[in-house]
Amino acid sequence: MAFSSLFEPVELGALRLRNRFVMAPMTRSRARQDGTLPESASTYYAQRATAGLIVSEGVCVSPFAVGNPKVPGIWTADQTASWAKVAEVVHAAGGTIVAQLWHTGRASHPSLQPGGLPQVAPSAIGIDGSTYARGGRVPHVRPRALETLEIPVIVAQYRRAALNAIAAGLDGVEIHAANGYLIDQFLQDNANTRTDSYGGGIENRVRFLSEVVAEVSAEIGADRVGVRISPASTFQDMADSDPAALFGHVLDVLNEAGVAYLHIVEPGIDGSQSVASDQDRSRHALGSAWARRRYPGKIVAAGGYHAASAELALANGHVDAVAFGRPYIANPDLPDRVAAGAPLTESDRATYYGGGDAGYIDYPTHAEVVSG
Numbered sequence: 001m002a003f004s005s006l007f008e009p010v011e012l013g014a015l016r017l018r019n020r021f022v023m024a025p026m027t028r029s030r031a032r033q034d035g036t037l038p039e040s041a042s043t044y045y046a047q048r049a050t051a052g053l054i055v056s057e058g059v060c061v062s063p064f065a066v067g068n069p070k071v072p073g074i075w076t077a078d079q080t081a082s083w084a085k086v087a088e089v090v091h092a093a094g095g096t097i098v099a100q101l102w103h104t105g106r107a108s109h110p111s112l113q114p115g116g117l118p119q120v121a122p123s124a125i126g127i128d129g130s131t132y133a134r135g136g137r138v139p140h141v142r143p144r145a146l147e148t149l150e151i152p153v154i155v156a157q158y159r160r161a162a163l164n165a166i167a168a169g170l171d172g173v174e175i176h177a178a179n180g181y182l183i184d185q186f187l188q189d190n191a192n193t194r195t196d197s198y199g200g201g202i203e204n205r206v207r208f209l210s211e212v213v214a215e216v217s218a219e220i221g222a223d224r225v226g227v228r229i230s231p232a233s234t235f236q237d238m239a240d241s242d243p244a245a246l247f248g249h250v251l252d253v254l255n256e257a258g259v260a261y262l263h264i265v266e267p268g269i270d271g272s273q274s275v276a277s278d279q280d281r282s283r284h285a286l287g288s289a290w291a292r293r294r295y296p297g298k299i300v301a302a303g304g305y306h307a308a309s310a311e312l313a314l315a316n317g318h319v320d321a322v323a324f325g326r327p328y329i330a331n332p333d334l335p336d337r338v339a340a341g342a343p344l345t346e347s348d349r350a351t352y353y354g355g356g357d358a359g360y361i362d363y364p365t366h367a368e369v370v371s372g
Contacts, residue, residue, distance in 0.1 A: 005314040006307065006338065010052070010321055012298045013223030013260025015096055015171055017052030017321065020314060021335045024302045024325035025055045025100040025174070025228070027071060029353040030360060035060065035073030037082040042089045043361045047332035049095030052321060053300075055174050055226075055263070058102035059083075061161040062154070063114045067104025067181070068132055070354060074099060075157065080164040087169035098172040098226060099165040101158055101216075105182030106143035106191070107236055109133040118144040122185050122192040122199065122208075127237045148196045151208060154182075159215040162225075172224030175212055177250075178265055180236025183209050184229075187246060190239040202242075202249050209250065213257050222258045226300070231286035232267035243283050251295040263323065264291050266303030288318045307338045333365040342366050 007019045030038055048054060060066045060073040073079045083099065090097045106121035111134040113119055121143035130137050146154075162173045177183035185191040186208040192199050198207050209227075217225050231247035240246050254262055266287040288301040301313060302323035310322035324334060330347035331337055337344060351359020 005311055006322070007335070010298075012053070012226070012300070012321065013172075014221065015053060015098070015224065015260055017096060018094065019050075019052040019335055020310075020321040021051045021053075021338075022300050022302075022321050022323040023048050023051040023054045023328045023334075024323035025057055025176070026325055026329070027057050027068060027353065028360065029068060029070040030355070031070050031072040033070075035063075035066070035071070035076065035079050037072050037079075037086065039085075040357050040361050041072075041082070042085045045086045045097065046089040046093050046095075047361065047365075048328055048334075049090045049093035049097075050333055050335050051095065051328070054090065054095060054097040055228075055323070056083075056086075056097060056099045056170075058176055059099045059161070059165075061101050061103055062157040064117075064120065065103035065108075065157070065182070066112050067102075067108035067119070069112065069134060071102075074101075074161045074164045074168070080168045083165065083168040083170060087171075091169070096171050098174050098224075099161075099168075099170050100174040100176050100228070101161050101165075102176045103154065103158075103182040105185045106140075107131065107181055108143075109138060109141055111135060111138070118142075120144055120146050120150070121182070122146060122194055125191055125193065127180070145194075148198070151198060152211075155208070155211045155215050158212045159219050162216040162220050166220050166224075172220065172226065172260065173216060174226040174228055174263060175209075175216065176228055177209050178228045178230035179233060180238045183212065184238060187250065188238050188240040188243075189246075190237070190241075202246050205246070206249055206253055210253050210257075213254065213259065217257060217259070223260050225257075225259045226261045226263050227254055227259055228263035228265070230265035232283040233265060234283070243286060247286060248294055251291060255295055255297055259297065261298040261300050261320070262291065262295055263300045263302065264288050266301055266305075268304060288313065289316075292318045329359075330363045331366075332363055333367070337366045340366055342369075345369075
């Protein structure tokens with residue numbers, strides 16, 4: 001099969017992509033204790049700069065946003081400087097990169113919070129199961145419900161993080177509103193039982209996302225802002241009484257805001273895991289084809305794609321670019337391999353999170369494999 005559409009350039013707002021391969025955001029848990037990136041992060045991202053667009057791993061907007069050990073931030077000068085090194089090498093390699101802005105909300109743990117305080121959420125409703133904390137895997141802890149007056153402070157943290165991303169030389173930001181993290185918690189009514197202006201009906205529950213998008217766009221321009229949503233996912237105990245109506249309204253809000261692109265996680269993906277796409281019949285149709293019928297802007301889709309299915313989605317007009325996650329771990333030059341018809345290298349799941357350079361920057365390119 002000839003893969004022509006994947007290699008065509010495309011514009012997502014102000015972002016000029018040389019091809020339609022997007023490197024999806026992937027947590028790799030290799031940041032330092034202070035939230036700065038290790039030196040090897042520059043190599044990691046530069047190796048993957050042949051992607052049309054790199055969406056960074058989730059980048060925390062404040063110390064209270066942190067929900068996993070060893071994840072990077074962008075609220076301090078040192079953190080921003082470490083991202084500037086990444087931006088420099090990616091641009092030198094001809095790439096484009098945005099920072100994914102992240103607040104984990106109730107998915108965090110007190111051991112990861114300043115002073116060991118409870119993590120925050122729209123409502124004091126916890127997640128079943130366990131999570132990774134400072135001391136390893138531990139049970140989730142019930143969060144503290146945010147006071148109404150605290151919410152604009154968090155909106156301002158997103159705005160400052162976006163400004164820092166641009167100051168670092170990154171090309172824009174992606175607002176993480178997916179996968180059961182803070183913005184998604186505000187959106188869905190099993191996690192948001194508030195009775196103020198941020199809870200109740202759909203418009204109120206979408207208000208926090210709308211305010212974050214508006215504030216970030218006012219600072220750096222809507223044409224440099226993407227938003228990621230996962231309307232089909234139930235990851236981290238997410239559920240809503242009418243997901244089609246909720247996320248349909250989200251699409252309308254983002255269209256009116258004029259963001260650079262919508263990044264949608266397809267059905268069949270929960271967090272970083274593939275699952276049965278019919279596990280929730282009220283959600284399983286809420287993918288890129290559904291979004292295209294309602295959303296006229298640019299769409300990036302993620303979720304189990306390979307080259308042939310990506311080409312088909314582009315040909316059908318459902319998407320404008322396709323995000324690949326796990327294939328980029330072991331195939332830093334993914335577009336080159338697809339162009340050559342070369343087999344893809346399998347990644348070692350044991351090195352996905354944490355550790356050093358092994359499984360991070362030591363996967364060879366196709367050219368290196370061929371040359372021996």
